Amino acid sequence: MLIQFFQIYSEYASCDFYAVGESYGGKYVSAIVNKIYIENHQAKLKNNLEGMAIGDDLVDAYNHADRIIWKVKEDDQDVAGYLKRAHSFFLAWVRNAGHSVPYEQPRVAFELIDRFISAS
Structure with a gap:
């Protein structure tokens, strides 16, 4: 055609x-x-x-992925941030932190880096 x-x-x-x-x-x-x-x-x-x-929908998995609450430990009361996953791509938001995450949220930053290195 x-x-x-x-x-x-x-x-x-x-x-x-x-x-x-x-x-x-x-x-x-x-x-x-x-x-x-x-x-x-x-x-x-x-x-x-x-x-x-x-x-749109069928090719944009990231924008349609659910935002998951992330806590350093499962029994924590505080929410450390949020995660989004599309295939093998992950995006993490750290709550109550700006550009200096390790300075502003050291415990959360350590856990984030540790999870990244251990791929969990």
Whole structure:
């Protein structure tokens, strides 16, 4: 269908092409770009693929990950911070600390570094 579009509207065939999609469309965008990339070198009508943009639910695991309460010890009354996880990426927020976490929250900073080193 894309080839037909550029055959009918040939004035657009030389323009840069960006594939864009969101939500479930993100699945289609990556498939279309992959097909263009693989087949473009031997195609009669070349596609000027410049890039792609994908966003939303099915491709943005981090923004849809739950924020988990983090405590240094499970029986602590105080919340040390929060964790978010998307696949193998973790983000930790330390409560009541600015840019100087080890100075402002030494116990929490030690636990955070210890968990990072021991990968737990």
